[in-house]
Amino acid sequence: MNILVTGSNGQLGNEMRVLSSAHPNHQYFFTDVIEADGVSVLDITDKAAVSAYVSSNAIELIVNCAAYTNVDKAEEDEATALKINAEALGVLGAQGVRVVHVSTDYVFSGDEHVPCRETDPVAPRTAYGRTKYEGEKRLLAVCPEAVILRTAWLYSSFGNNFVKTMIRLGKERKELGVVFDQIGTPTYAADLAQAIFTVIESPVWRPGVYHFTNEGVCSWYDFTIAIHELTGIQKCQVRPILSEEYQYKTPRPHYSVLDKSKFKKTFNVTIPHWMDGLKRCVRRLDF
Numbered sequence: 310m311n312i313l314v315t316g317s318n319g320q321l322g323n324e325m326r327v328l329s330s331a332h333p334n335h336q337y338f339f340t341d342v343i344e345a346d347g348v349s350v351l352d353i354t355d356k357a358a359v360s361a362y363v364s365s366n367a368i369e370l371i372v373n374c375a376a377y378t379n380v381d382k383a384e385e386d387e388a389t390a391l392k393i394n395a396e397a398l399g400v401l402g403a404q405g406v407r408v409v410h411v412s413t414d415y416v417f418s419g420d421e422h423v424p425c426r427e428t429d430p431v432a433p434r435t436a437y438g439r440t441k442y443e444g445e446k447r448l449l450a451v452c453p454e455a456v457i458l459r460t461a462w463l464y465s466s467f468g469n470n471f472v473k474t475m476i477r478l479g480k481e482r483k484e485l486g487v488v489f490d491q492i493g494t495p496t497y498a499a500d501l502a503q504a505i506f507t508v509i510e511s512p513v514w515r516p517g518v519y520h521f522t523n524e525g526v527c528s529w530y531d532f533t534i535a536i537h538e539l540t541g542i543q544k545c546q547v548r549p550i551l552s553e554e555y556q557y558k559t560p561r562p563h564y565s566v567l568d569k570s571k572f573k574k575t576f577n578v579t580i581p582h583w584m585d586g587l588k589r590c591v592r593r594l595d596f
């Protein structure tokens with residue numbers, strides 16, 4: 310199959326590139342808004358460029374890893390976030406090919422107390438969440454056969470993320486306050502890339518919205534403790550704090566655990582625990 314991967318310079322896009330070598334039965338077209346080694350330029354908001362790229366390369370499936378992911382900046386520039394996270398989905402979905410798209414736990418309010426199912430009502434509280442939900446709707450309106458994987462708390466050995474920040478701060482500081490009243494599931498982008506290949510290579514195409522994260526739950530505080538333990542950081546004392554002490558620019562969900570039962574049942578897979586994913590990621594990092 311000819312597979313177009315957008316956003317290939319990002320965390321998930323890079324993990325797709327790594328994992329593609331284990332799936333040599335496909336031909337891959339890795340793209341991003343900025344050119345890089347092995348990555349050609351394709352701006353997903355450029356309708357003419359997307360159509361030309363899909364037809365000239367006989368693309369059969371699009372994996373959309375491109376997004377506007379900066380939650381705070383999206384509040385200040387919702388118009389740009391809307392273009393990339395929503396309008397572009399109408400473009401990608403209209404190409405007449407299969408689409409696997411990635412969405413977020415931010416479509417929910419974060420006020421829940423039990424893991425969210427795909428059928429639960431959405432209530433995004435942020436510009437990022439609103440634009441991502443709008444993207445889901447625009448994609449499904451033109452491509453009802455699309456697969457949408459909602460994920461959360463993504464990290465990788467590629468790009469900047471919470472894991473790398475906590476390693477850096479752990480080395481720089483003697484003391485660090487990290488919130489313990491936000492609960493979720495850290496998700497290794499390599500495991501999400503594996504889930505995307507599970508979808509792509511399923512003998513039967515199974516469209517729909519699915520939730521996918523690693524297994525288990527923790528707070529950002531617990532996650533930091535695990536990161537420091539696994540990287541041998543001992544001199545930094547990590548202190549649990551409340552979200553109100555941290556003074557976020559944009560509200561963060563207090564509870565954003567996703568129920569993955571539908572994905573596991575549909576594709577007959579088990580999902581690694583977040584600690585297992587973290588161990589594998591840490592092995593790939595220099596610290």
Ligand SMILES: NC(=O)c1ccc[n+]([C@@H]2O[C@H](COP(=O)([O-])OP(=O)(O)OC[C@H]3O[C@@H](n4cnc5c(N)ncnc54)[C@H](OP(=O)(O)O)[C@@H]3O)[C@@H](O)[C@H]2O)c1
Binds near residue numbers: 318353374375413
């Ligand atoms: N990160 C998380 O914690 C998290 C949580 C839940 C869901 N998700 C979702 O998971 C997916 C993957 O996230 P990620 O963390 O891998 O994101 P990421 O690291 O920010 O990567 C996104 C990539 O898309 C590129 N991009 C931006 N605008 C584009 C455009 N117009 N055309 C083509 N490429 C464009 C970005 O380039 P620039 O960097 O140059 O803009 C970047 O290389 C996204 O859909 C995200 O919404 C992420």
